[in-house]
Amino acid sequence: MNFAATIAKACPGLKLTTEPSVLESHGRDWSDLEGGAPLAVAFPNSGEEVRQLVLAARQTATPLVPSGGRTGLSGGAVSLGGEVVVSFERMRRIGDYDPVDRTVTVEPGAITQSVQQFALEQGLYYPVSFASEGSSHIGGNIATNAGGIRVLRYGLTRDRVAGVKVVTGRGDLLDCNRGLVKNASGYDLRHLFIGSEGTLGLVVEATLRLVDPPPPSRVMLLAVQDMNSVMNVFRRLQSSLALSAFEFLDDRSMFHVRRAYQLPGPLEEDSPWYVITEFDCDGEADEQAALACFESCLERGWVSDGVVSQSERQIAELWRYREGIAESVAPLAPYKNDLSVRISRVPEFLSRLQGLLSEHYPAYDVLRYGHIGDGNIHLNILRPEHVSRQEFKDRCEDISQKCYELTAQLGGSASAEHGIGIIKAPWLGTTRSEAEIEMMRGIKNVFDPDGIMNPGKIFERPG
Numbered sequence: 001m002n003f004a005a006t007i008a009k010a011c012p013g014l015k016l017t018t019e020p021s022v023l024e025s026h027g028r029d030w031s032d033l034e035g036g037a038p039l040a041v042a043f044p045n046s047g048e049e050v051r052q053l054v055l056a057a058r059q060t061a062t063p064l065v066p067s068g069g070r071t072g073l074s075g076g077a078v079s080l081g082g083e084v085v086v087s088f089e090r091m092r093r094i095g096d097y098d099p100v101d102r103t104v105t106v107e108p109g110a111i112t113q114s115v116q117q118f119a120l121e122q123g124l125y126y127p128v129s130f131a132s133e134g135s136s137h138i139g140g141n142i143a144t145n146a147g148g149i150r151v152l153r154y155g156l157t158r159d160r161v162a163g164v165k166v167v168t169g170r171g172d173l174l175d176c177n178r179g180l181v182k183n184a185s186g187y188d189l190r191h192l193f194i195g196s197e198g199t200l201g202l203v204v205e206a207t208l209r210l211v212d213p214p215p216p217s218r219v220m221l222l223a224v225q226d227m228n229s230v231m232n233v234f235r236r237l238q239s240s241l242a243l244s245a246f247e248f249l250d251d252r253s254m255f256h257v258r259r260a261y262q263l264p265g266p267l268e269e270d271s272p273w274y275v276i277t278e279f280d281c282d283g284e285a286d287e288q289a290a291l292a293c294f295e296s297c298l299e300r301g302w303v304s305d306g307v308v309s310q311s312e313r314q315i316a317e318l319w320r321y322r323e324g325i326a327e328s329v330a331p332l333a334p335y336k337n338d339l340s341v342r343i344s345r346v347p348e349f350l351s352r353l354q355g356l357l358s359e360h361y362p363a364y365d366v367l368r369y370g371h372i373g374d375g376n377i378h379l380n381i382l383r384p385e386h387v388s389r390q391e392f393k394d395r396c397e398d399i400s401q402k403c404y405e406l407t408a409q410l411g412g413s414a415s416a417e418h419g420i421g422i423i424k425a426p427w428l429g430t431t432r433s434e435a436e437i438e439m440m441r442g443i444k445n446v447f448d449p450d451g452i453m454n455p456g457k458i459f460e461r462p463g
């Protein structure tokens, strides 16, 4: 029996479609990577239906690709051809809120922004926040250990997951950690699934920890003269203000975001670098502290100008300069890098990265931006019109090789928050050792002995 017949027998009510437009839309993600057509797309309604899908996949040797909001940038949700895509669109329930535990239990298809909204309605806060939160699913966030702009204060998705139910590639349902705060009973399997990009199993439920809502805040946008000053400003601000985000962007990022959204310049004059930071501001004393920080940065020559939000509307307007970058260049199909180093190594990393880019690729339009307060730098390289797609790709891969070598020298990571997916799979070994990769393959083998779970992701396909 083939997959369709097997699953129809095991789970007669399950929706499975081969409609070409659905195969097309659900076989790709925001990475725009060309994959291949999936065999079908399944829309399970429950954890049990997901389990039946995995069992049917095992029985018929059919690979599965999990599909959330498909906002990933490394091709983790792209079909390579012939897989069954498992969409979690029908598993969106947000419920089982516990005010004592301060947790909420959700299905994997719950939209990140809906969880944030739900938390606010309980007088609490779900702090994982990033530009695609209106489309991304919690299951996908868990699969990639999503980060975003508030990692500085609240950590990553990993830090919010109090429990996770998964169906492994063997078809077992595991209930990992069950919302416990303390649990020293052996390996914490929950953490293996977080960031595993669907290669070990499928998340069917997650229990998320909520936190107190932050106090009122302000956003400050600063014009910074050089890269070293970005980190000097960070240290200065961090010593006096309670920062919840500290982001940077360069002049090219500012240029593209302004052009795409027809935004006015945030300051009177353009600057080579900008910082956007959000800090708690609950009255006169906090305002004075912010002003004093700004003035001391000005005196030291690190900053030449700046603006502080005066309203909620201005907070949103200032964030637009940072959060709009990725979307502003998306139509130009940039070549993306998502690198991280320890925060203390950021100044050296940035300056060596700069040396590398200007020595080897002076003619390329490179956007540098990111979550500098947690050591995460995004590089987006744009293809000059006169360079063919193939030549561009080859050149970018040269750049990547050099960037990854530098990242490895500084003890960093080839993927900070976008995952490895298909796109970064050839580079996995640049910042993970052979021994680590061997262990990872061994773990995959335990949870997914038939290799049906999101094949070709994280690990390159043989041949």
Ligand code: MLT
Pocket (backbone or CB within 6 Å): 073, 130, 131, 322, 323, 325, 326, 336, 370, 371, 378
């Ligand atoms: C961001 O920080 O804007 C996102 O990670 C998306 C991106 O880097 O393109």
Ligand code: ZN
Pocket (backbone or CB within 6 Å): 148, 370, 371, 378, 417
């Ligand atoms: Zn990012």
